[in-house]
Amino acid sequence: MAEELQGDAFIRKQIAQLPVPEFAETAWTTPPPLADARVAVVTSAALHPRDGEAFTVNDASYRALDHEERQLVMGHWSPNFDRSAFGIDYNVVYPLARLDELVEQGVIGSVASKHYSFAGNQPDDVATIRHDSGPACAAALKADGVDVVFLTPV
């Protein structure tokens, strides 16, 4: 009898069986040298300030997060992943302290003034993110002079 999966192994198997959006081609933008690049973080952890606008179920919008704001909560609705690490050290999801250090070391050019969070629990076709909130977020990132986006899922 096959061993029954538990924990992350179970969740990974379940999610792997879900349909995913298909893209006919992979777009490609060549970045500037990393030492000159402006870097932002975008996460699907549904981060927001405690007194900020919370995410609703199936919320496909995003929140802008000031670079200096570190007291964030994870407003994701799913019970299927670990949240304790984020409470211990936000960098495990949202590595802004590490990016600040890379700027000091000259490894990256600069860090964006704002970062962005979405909620990962989306309808399977992710139509709003693909055609509405995603492009809007891209425009906001470009307006801030961002070259490189580091994407972190939960």
Add this chain to the structure above:
Amino acid sequence: MCTLAHVFEAAGLSTVTISAIRSVAERMRPPRVLHCEFPLGRPVGKPNDPEFQHDVLSRAFSLLEQETGPVLEDHPEEIIGGEDSLSCSVPPRFDPELAPAVDEARGLRKAYDRALARRGVSEVGMAVDPDGVPGALDVLQRIVDGTPWKSAGIPGGHTTAVANDIRAYYEEAALELAGAPNAGGGQAESWFFEQTEAGKLLLSVRKALQAQGAPQPVWFYMAPMYRS
């Protein structure tokens, strides 16, 4: 995340995506992916380990040097979340007049408050504040005891939000009590669902809601899908 990578790249941004589920990244083919077989919820790997986090970032950013894509590489270290429970005792019974989970939640309040004071912010607050956690547990206990869920007075009217708040209250208190700053993924969850009255109550409520004919979204997301 893979969808956003496609969208951003098409808009003229360069992206590097951390992947948590390799087959999804393989099928969606975003431009640059570093697959990390880490506990879900920990895309940069290990809390309070700047050296490891920098290693993840370095490997991810090195993908920007590729001239063509898509490219998918694996982080060489696999991290298995510790599934053993936290070593954290639950409060002894204090008021036998209260439901066990309600009494227990009250007993954890000081630890929760210390955790809040240290971090400055809490995950509790989707449906109730910390003061509302014992009352929320009392409502859930009454559903288990037979009160129809629609008339039970579920705080905020949303079982998932209530369950998230209760679990966050407990996990934040437990990490404070256990002094486990590098606890593995799953340890706090195991402690909550296997050792506490509140965790066991959430699993019982899920069954009670099913038995009462509540729609699947009302009960399904109150606990991880593999717990019963």
